[in-house]
Amino acid sequence: MRSVGTPGEILGLIRRGEATTRNAVAGATGLARSTVAGRIDRLIADGLISEDGDAPSTGGRPPALLAFNRHAGVVLVADLGATHGRLAVTDLAGEPMAEVAVDLDIAAGPEAVLHRVEAEFDALLDTTNRGGDAVSAIGIGVPGPVEFAAGRAVNPPIMPGWHGYPIRDRLSARFGAPCLVDNDVNIMALGEHWVAAPRPDNLLFVKVGTGIGSGLILDGCLHRGAQGAAGDIGHVQIAAAEGVLCRCGNEGCLEAVAGGRALADQLAGRGAATATSRDVVRLAAAGDHIAVSAIREAGRRIGRVLASMVNILNPESIVVGGDVAEAGEHLLAGIREAVYRRSTALATAHLRVTTSTLGDRAGITGAAAMAIEHVLDPIVVDASLLAAKGATA
Amino acid sequence: MRSVGTPGEILGLIRRGEATTRNAVAGATGLARSTVAGRIDRLIADGLISEDGDAPSTGGRPPALLAFNRHAGVVLVADLGATHGRLAVTDLAGEPMAEVAVDLDIAAGPEAVLHRVEAEFDALLDTTNRGGDAVSAIGIGVPGPVEFAAGRAVNPPIMPGWHGYPIRDRLSARFGAPCLVDNDVNIMALGEHWVAAPRPDNLLFVKVGTGIGSGLILDGCLHRGAQGAAGDIGHVQIAAAEGVLCRCGNEGCLEAVAGGRALADQLAGRGAATATSRDVVRLAAAGDHIAVSAIREAGRRIGRVLASMVNILNPESIVVGGDVAEAGEHLLAGIREAVYRRSTALATAHLRVTTSTLGDRAGITGAAAMAIEHVLDPIVVDASLLAAKGATA
Numbered sequence: 115m116r117s118v119g120t121p122g123e124i125l126g127l128i129r130r131g132e133a134t135t136r137n138a139v140a141g142a143t144g145l146a147r148s149t150v151a152g153r154i155d156r157l158i159a160d161g162l163i164s165e166d167g168d169a170p171s172t173g174g175r176p177p178a179l180l181a182f183n184r185h186a187g188v189v190l191v192a193d194l195g196a197t198h199g200r201l202a203v204t205d206l207a208g209e210p211m212a213e214v215a216v217d218l219d220i221a222a223g224p225e226a227v228l229h230r231v232e233a234e235f236d237a238l239l240d241t242t243n244r245g246g247d248a249v250s251a252i253g254i255g256v257p258g259p260v261e262f263a264a265g266r267a268v269n270p271p272i273m274p275g276w277h278g279y280p281i282r283d284r285l286s287a288r289f290g291a292p293c294l295v296d297n298d299v300n301i302m303a304l305g306e307h308w309v310a311a312p313r314p315d316n317l318l319f320v321k322v323g324t325g326i327g328s329g330l331i332l333d334g335c336l337h338r339g340a341q342g343a344a345g346d347i348g349h350v351q352i353a354a355a356e357g358v359l360c361r362c363g364n365e366g367c368l369e370a371v372a373g374g375r376a377l378a379d380q381l382a383g384r385g386a387a388t389a390t391s392r393d394v395v396r397l398a399a400a401g402d403h404i405a406v407s408a409i410r411e412a413g414r415r416i417g418r419v420l421a422s423m424v425n426i427l428n429p430e431s432i433v434v435g436g437d438v439a440e441a442g443e444h445l446l447a448g449i450r451e452a453v454y455r456r457s458t459a460l461a462t463a464h465l466r467v468t469t470s471t472l473g474d475r476a477g478i479t480g481a482a483a484m485a486i487e488h489v490l491d492p493i494v495v496d497a498s499l500l501a502a503k504g505a506t507a
Numbered sequence: 508m509r510s511v512g513t514p515g516e517i518l519g520l521i522r523r524g525e526a527t528t529r530n531a532v533a534g535a536t537g538l539a540r541s542t543v544a545g546r547i548d549r550l551i552a553d554g555l556i557s558e559d560g561d562a563p564s565t566g567g568r569p570p571a572l573l574a575f576n577r578h579a580g581v582v583l584v585a586d587l588g589a590t591h592g593r594l595a596v597t598d599l600a601g602e603p604m605a606e607v608a609v610d611l612d613i614a615a616g617p618e619a620v621l622h623r624v625e626a627e628f629d630a631l632l633d634t635t636n637r638g639g640d641a642v643s644a645i646g647i648g649v650p651g652p653v654e655f656a657a658g659r660a661v662n663p664p665i666m667p668g669w670h671g672y673p674i675r676d677r678l679s680a681r682f683g684a685p686c687l688v689d690n691d692v693n694i695m696a697l698g699e700h701w702v703a704a705p706r707p708d709n710l711l712f713v714k715v716g717t718g719i720g721s722g723l724i725l726d727g728c729l730h731r732g733a734q735g736a737a738g739d740i741g742h743v744q745i746a747a748a749e750g751v752l753c754r755c756g757n758e759g760c761l762e763a764v765a766g767g768r769a770l771a772d773q774l775a776g777r778g779a780a781t782a783t784s785r786d787v788v789r790l791a792a793a794g795d796h797i798a799v800s801a802i803r804e805a806g807r808r809i810g811r812v813l814a815s816m817v818n819i820l821n822p823e824s825i826v827v828g829g830d831v832a833e834a835g836e837h838l839l840a841g842i843r844e845a846v847y848r849r850s851t852a853l854a855t856a857h858l859r860v861t862t863s864t865l866g867d868r869a870g871i872t873g874a875a876a877m878a879i880e881h882v883l884d885p886i887v888v889d890a891s892l893l894a895a896k897g898a899t900a
Contacts, residue, residue: 316732333726333730335726337725340708340821340823340858343821344821346818346854349818350819364851419815421744422744425736425740425742425743427737428739429733430733458742460734461734461736
């Protein structure tokens with residue numbers, strides 16, 4: 115829905131293989147040959163594309179082939195959870211060059227956690243033999259609400275000490291590159307959208323782990339909402355949870371009856387050794403009927419809320435991820451049952467409901483997508499972020 | 508979130524008064540003076556802007572002032588409901604030059620209804636002394652789901668004979684101008700968004716009339732969804748309606764217990780003379796306690812669904828319109844009660860819940876906004892629509 119022909123968009127055509135010669139770029143954008151030449155020369159000077167090889171000739175000298183140079187820079191990405199994190203260095207196509215999974219305690223506060231993140235990034239950079247000046251951008255996901263334009267967490271319930279901390283500014287200054295910070299479920303949604311083929315315009319990603327959250331891709335872009343609070347499906351109040359107290363302080367939240375924590379508590383109450391959502395998944399994988407039944411019922415309850423979202427947002431795709439989604443088809447079966455029963459026929463006509471294809475790598479994939487799209491096509495992100503680049507360059 | 512500097516965007520700066528000299532346009536867009544000159548000359552040649560008067564001088568010859576010429580063309584707009592319609596000719600600022608409200612029966616089918624629409628447009632054009640060649644665009648709202656890119660209704664429940672009928676193509680050919688067709692609630696949402704000051708990025712418009720529907724402005728744009736079915740809040744299933752049959756064939760829909768038709772039936776069952784939602788509103792306006800109580804309870808039920816939408820979409824503004832919303836503050840009070848009780852604190856921190864400021868003119872205002880934005884800044888709409896202009900020019 116936007117104009118074509120900016121350098122970022124020309125680069126997009128080349129990256130996606132949609133136009134690989136100067137003629138093809140001119141044809142796809144409607145720009146004059148001379149304009150195309152100027153913009154491509156600029157991309158070559160920036161090292162972002164190279165021009166070589168031969169395209170199939172249509173007579174005369176074969177045209178040179180334009181290729182995206184995925185090694186023109188690297189991005190640093192981190193998906194920080196409550197108790198563990200995943201960090202990586204990727205090239206500009208999002209391919210990991212070095213990656214590490216670590217235990218960490220997000221509740222230790224920003225100083226301790228970001229110090230660790232910086233040390234891990236330094237170590238990962240070392241293994242790739244790329245100096246710090248190769249860093250084009252940084253993408254970070256954290257387990258709480260984020261004011262995206264400012265790159266700060268906002269009253270995050272499980273991140274004591276992080277409220278208002280300038281995550282973006284600290285990492286941006288440390289590595290001399292623009293930094294983008296978002297909620298962990300939002301970056302998982304970006305990751306699933308980035309790898310989906312064909313890429314749908316409207317995708318709802320639902321994470322069912324200890325808690326329940328969602329990330330919304332609407333009309334091709336992540337929808338963050340007025341306070342960055344969009345996607346908060348876990349605290350939607352449902353009839354089945356009436357009177358049940360939630361960790362958020364409210365009663366009747368979906369998460370309080372269908373989240374992994376709630377499932378573990380329910381099963382523990384019946385004598386099972388389930389302390390966490392992973393225990394529930396293990397039990398279900400071992401064929402425990404009560405665990406399977408509990409997961410399926412959780413799926414139905416989540417599905418009832420998703421059914422409303424399907425009527426209201428009319429997406430092409432729902433992707434279900436998180437620990438509990440790894441319990442085979444049980445969660446998905448419950449979700450599908452409720453969605454197809456309770457949504458309108460028109461809205462489900464072409465709807466696909468699937469499990470995550472990226473699993474626990476959805477977060478860093480999305481963080482890379484967010485950082486790379488920012489570097490390569492900055493017009494699609496906030497102007498405030500461009501300022502960050504200038505401030506740290 | 509898109510590039511600046513296209514002719515449509517330069518025109519936008521001038522229309523909104525954000526840049527009224529060539530220098531100011533160059534400053535706001537970052538374009539070269541010569542590029543700005545070329546684009547402004549083109550807009551002047553098209554008659555869309557004029558250049559005259561004097562801006563405050565900063566020394567030397569005073570710069571000429573650029574002004575949007577709202578009379579460069581007219582748009583034809585119609586908001587077609589089940590039993591009545593409103594049609595208008597407006598200038599390019601959306602100001603009505605002639606307007607008429609008519610009774611019509613949408614169920615009479617597209618031939619009869621569009622014949623009438625064409626005759627009304629001809630008559631309205633006559634009164635404005637503008638010939639048919641002044642028509643820049645046409646905007647139409649219809650009471651059913653629409654495939655926006657094709658300009659056709661899709662299985663509309665209360666529009667027999669309209670499924671797949673080429674509304675857009677017929678009117679476009681008849682008046683030699685591009686035509687945009689959308690759902691009636693979507694155009695009402697566009698209308699409320701168009702007049703809101705300041706204009707929020709995220710606005711949910713809810714229409715409570717005979718039925719219940721909504722239109723979603725997300726990140727500044729109308730969200731239509733994969734099948735154009737987005738906003739279908741009326742057929743969200745709710746616990747309070749379990750077992751109640753809805754006109755859609757499903758059970759438990761919000762509309763089946765909280766729509767104007769349902770309210771009329773409920774009150775009639777208790778001996779009131781309420782055949783339609785307007786009767787319910789009249790009764791409430793006369794102070795009938797039972798009618799007031801029924802409207803307030805309907806508000807609570809609608810509010811429960813809106814509370815989920817607030818958590819999930821995190822809008823700045825909810826605007827409530829439609830017949831039943833005209834029943835004073837009763838409906839709004841019930842909606843607010845449920846939304847503030849059931850949404851998260853973060854999502855309601857800055858949320859405004861208000862009644863429509865446009866009332867029964869929201870639809871034509873939005874139809875005008877849709878048509879005018881298309882004419883003046885076509886890059887924000889589908890490329891398929893641009894083709895329509897070429898086809899009929």
